[in-house]
Amino acid sequence: MSLEAVKEQLQQKFHSAVVSVDQLRPPEGLRTGFDVIDDFLLWKGFPKGDLSLLHGQPGTGATSLFISTMKEVHKQSKWAAWINSDWELLPSHLAKRGIDLKKLLVVKKPQEESQLFWILQELISSSLFEIVGCHLREGLLKVHQLQKLKKLARTHKVSLVLMSSAKQWLNNPLFSLIIECGRDFLTIRRALHRPTPFSFSGGMIHADFVFELTKSTRALLR
Amino acid sequence: MRTLCLNLQKVQEPSCAEVFLKFSPRVQFRYPQHVFLDIESTASLFGGEFSVLKQSIDLARQFSAQATGAIADHPAVAQVLSNYRPFELTKPKEDFQSLRHLPVAVLPELEGLYPWTKPRQIEHIVQFFQSLGFHTIDDIQHFQLTSFRERWGETGIALWRRLHGKDTQVISPLTPQDPFQGYGYFDDPVYHIPLLMQKIDPQMTYLFLRLEGLSRFAQKMEIILHCEYSQQKHSLIVEPVSPSRDVKLYRDLLLKKLDHLGLENPIREFEVSIFDVPEKIEQLDFFEPRDLTEDRWRRLISFAKQSGCEMGFLQMKPAHLPEDSFKIQTDWPKEFNSKDLIKIENNSIQVKSVYAKALAKSPRPSLLLKEPLQLSRLAIQKLQMLTRFPAERIESAWWNLLKKKEDSAQFENRDYYYALSSEGQMLWVYLDRLKKEYYLHGYFD
Structure with missing residues (x-):
């Protein structure tokens, strides 16, 4: 009996329960460049068309993860966007990490807090960017605004990555992926169809950086 | 003919x-x-x-x-x-x-x-x-x-x-003389933006068609709305990040401006003026493909600029002070060269020295504070310095020493350290050698 005949028989027997291979394909994602994260997550990286949260204080590795994802995005000749907050992305660091500055649109810190939501909407709905990232202070966005951003991100297939140290977001179901960043460990708190929490060493993300620091210190001692 | x-x-x-x-x-x-x-x-x-x-x-x-x-x-x-x-x-x-x-x-x-x-x-x-x-x-x-x-x-x-076709009529080359200005008058003053736009739209379309015919671009557009009462008038200036002939972009930018305009005093007449520039200003790199994506980001940047929000690309600058080493610009960033240019010709060697060569090798944090944050003594005690000696020293040029007395803010002398906070944050702090104070300047995030 041929494969087609078997498929036909199965379809007759189970009707709608039989789905095509395309429908079994996991949802799209953007690779982070770290195998341990990409292999664990269903999206093989940050979910496309959804919200992700990197929870942690600045200096604990969230931006490194974002930059690494941005690098993967640039490899595909696609664009990324970043909104500065009180902290600004430093291009000399980005250049060293292999980021194409021509494919990264940077927005200065909005003068008014209410502008952040508008900018995020514009960036997402322009359909220019694969990934949009920004730091989010506590109370800067309301839940209904996040819902709207999630809807927009889904429509335009953009991965919106928010970084925050505010505890209010940590258990928010609006985020499909929540990663808690500590310097020593990174813990995936929430991920679709995956057993969480899942922790891995922060050293994997900062490996290059630590090496660089050691190298520069040694050079000074010489 | x-x-x-x-x-x-x-x-x-x-x-x-x-x-x-x-x-x-x-x-x-x-x-x-x-x-x-x-x-x-x-x-x-x-x-x-x-x-x-x-x-x-x-x-x-x-x-x-x-x-x-x-x-x-x-x-x-x-x-x-x-x-x-x-x-x-x-x-x-x-x-x-x-x-x-x-x-x-x-x-x-x-x-x-x-x-x-x-x-x-x-x-x-x-x-x-x-x-x-x-x-x-x-x-x-x-x-x-x-x-x-x-x-x-x-x-x-x-x-x-x-x-009999014996009458000779010769068409001479046209010399444009008229300014790019339009005018409209309402028989009944209008309170509503859609009605206003209905009248402004044809004027704009006409002016932009003239621009296209003359191969020119609009750098900015000014619209003056004259109100019915008190001789009041509103002046609206629409200026995208780069000269453009995209009437839709100008229309959308104008609509955004009009959103914030109260029309309690209705509009009686309006003037439209376009400030034009030659086409070559718009011409980018000859080999640069001019695709829709570029138009889209230019449109996005123009919208943001009009709303008082700056966006663009990071351009590295040859400056040692981290806060001066970059800027955000709306044009494509240029390649930053951190190596000396050595040219060998016959028996001669020419070296063109590049300023701030060390920048390429110096470790820099991913996040830089806009304004360095002064650390209290208690905060410093809680930090764990990763190196005993400063990892880097950045100071202003020696000739600025002369200006030191006149303007101390111009002079910088910093020793940078890497430090770990009690919450596990990797910090970039510096000691201001003049003020003897510690500052937090960035995060290795």
Whole structure:
């Protein structure tokens, strides 16, 4: 009996329960460049068309993860966007990490807090960017605004990555992926169809950086 | 001379001829509604005469919905055809064949670039021929020049010459003189933005079509709205990040501006002015593909700029102080070269030294604080310094030492350290050697 005949028989027997291979394909994602994260997550990286949260204080590795994802995005000749907050992305660091500055649109810190939501909407709905990232202070966005951003991100297939140290977001179901960043460990708190929490060493993300620091210190001692 | 005549069907300004400059440099407007183009040498560039006719009518209909046109050897014949047989193309040197079956009533239209000096006399001629039973052009074509001259003098000569294609009319190259300004007046003052835009839109479309014809770009657009009461007026300036001819972009930017405008005092009249620049300013790198993506990000940046939000690309600068080492610009960032340029030619070596070479090797944090944050003594005690000695020293140029007394803010002398906070954050802190204070300057995030 041929494969087609078997498929036909199965379809007759189970009707709608039989789905095509395309429908079994996991949802799209953007690779982070770290195998341990990409292999664990269903999206093989940050979910496309959804919200992700990197929870942690600045200096604990969230931006490194974002930059690494941005690098993967640039490899595909696609664009990324970043909104500065009180902290600004430093291009000399980005250049060293292999980021194409021509494919990264940077927005200065909005003068008014209410502008952040508008900018995020514009960036997402322009359909220019694969990934949009920004730091989010506590109370800067309301839940209904996040819902709207999630809807927009889904429509335009953009991965919106928010970084925050505010505890209010940590258990928010609006985020499909929540990663808690500590310097020593990174813990995936929430991920679709995956057993969480899942922790891995922060050293994997900062490996290059630590090496660089050691190298520069040694050079000074010489 | 192959002539395209466009009949715009309503009174137009002479500047409307500029719209058609893309088809030929020889364009002439004739009051009230005709535009003549010499397409003898340019028709082939646009895919032939019919294609030029079609494209020019499409263009004309953007500001005059009923526009028609025709092509003939002689401007006068082209004008007649544009009115009585629109979209017709005569065969070269066979203008008469197209005219012969037309009624004599078309004679007042047989003008071309120069209108009849005595139009009443032409009407009289038409009536005269009709009363004698001559109803078509073909019927009067056989009369001799002397017959026309004896009966109607100079007018008769001019008419005979035009009927036989002997009247030479030359279209000169157009020299644009009119400013890019539009004006509109409301019979009933308007309170609503959609009604306002309904009137502004055609003016903008017309001005941008003129820009296209003249191969120029709009750097900015100013709209002055005059209110009904108290002589109040609103001035709105729309300026995208780069000169553009995208009328939709300007319209959207204007709409965004109008959103914030209260129209309690209704608008009575408006003025539109465009500040134009030559096309070459818009020209980017010749090899840079100009795709839709670029237009989209330019549009996005323009929107943001108008809303007081700055966005663009990071451009590295050769400066040692981290806060001065970059800027955000709306154009493509240039490659930052951190190596000396060495040129070897015959037996000579030329070294072009580059400033701030060490930048490429110096470790820099991913996040930099906009303003360094001064650390208290307690905060410093809680930090764990990763190196005993400073990892880097950055100081202003020695010649600034002289200025030190005059302006201490200009002078910097910093020792940078890496530190770990009690919460596990990797920090970039520095000791200000002049003030003896520690500052947090960035995060290795």
